Amino acid sequence: MVWTGEGTIDYVMIGLCAVCLPINLLFLAMLIKYRDRSPLNSSFFHLCMHLTIADSIMMLFSNLVFKFPMYGWFPAQILWDNKHGLLPKVPVVGVWYFSHAQAFGIIALALNRFTASWWPIKHREFWWTQSHMNIALLLQWLLPIAIVAPMFFADFTLTSNNATGGILFVAESMDFHRV
Numbered sequence: 001m002v003w004t005g006e007g008t009i010d011y012v013m014i015g016l017c018a019v020c021l022p023i024n025l026l027f028l029a030m031l032i033k034y035r036d037r038s039p040l041n042s043s044f045f046h047l048c049m050h051l052t053i054a055d056s057i058m059m060l061f062s063n064l065v066f067k068f069p070m071y072g073w074f075p076a077q078i079l080w081d082n083k084h085g086l087l088p089k090v091p092v093v094g095v096w097y098f099s100h101a102q103a104f105g106i107i108a109l110a111l112n113r114f115t116a117s118w119w120p121i122k123h124r125e126f127w128w129t130q131s132h133m134n135i136a137l138l139l140q141w142l143l144p145i146a147i148v149a150p151m152f153f154a155d156f157t158l159t160s161n162n163a164t165g166g167i168l169f170v171a172e173s174m175d176f177h178r179v
Contacts, residue, residue, distance in 0.1 A: 014067055017059045024056045043127035044112050050137055051105035058098035065091040092169045093151045100144035108136045 031049045034040045115123040126132055155172040 010067060014063060017063055021056060021059050024052050024059070028052045028056065043133055044109070044116070046133060047105065047109050047112055047136070050140060051102065051109060054098055054101040054105050054140070058095070058102060061094050061098055065094065089152060089154070089156060092156060093148050096148045096151065097144045100147050101140055104140040104143055108140055 028049060031040060031045055031052070035045070035049075039045065112123075112127055115126060156169045157172050
């Protein structure tokens with residue numbers, strides 16, 4: 001399945017991802033290399049590191065399984081033509097998982113900044129504790145699994161989106177919401 005519509009916006013988005021991904025990876029490398037130095041050893045930058053990982057994986061994943069196959073740059077039949085089994089669910093579940101990991105990372109960063117501005121003393125006591133950081137990071141990466149797990153029980157149909165010229169994954173049954 002190769003999409004044949006006008007793709008100016010898609011090309012711009014792919015170009016922006018091509019620019020942003022190396023910047024994200026450079027930022028991540030800097031955070032890892034200098035993580036023992038102040039101020040990069042703070043809880044804020046530790047949370048930033050995990051959010052950068054989620055952002056980078058989301059950029060790669062969404063381009064590989066959605067954008068590139070639309071233009072024939074990646075074999076779409078591997079993911080889209082097989083309607084049964086786990087493989088066709090990978091694009092939907094993967095994008096949902098990584099978008100939720102990003103959202104939980106943003107929430108953790110927002111809570112970190114909120115406590116830093118409103119309760120600076122409590123912020124230092126709470127966020128600089130390794131066990132609290134581990135809990136925040138575990139929630140960022142494990143809660144999305146609980147959210148997307150029911151999608152493995154759904155069957156999806158591939159439908160073209162007439163409004164955008166792209167594709168939609170539509171659940172054949174909404175029973176997976178009841179799991």
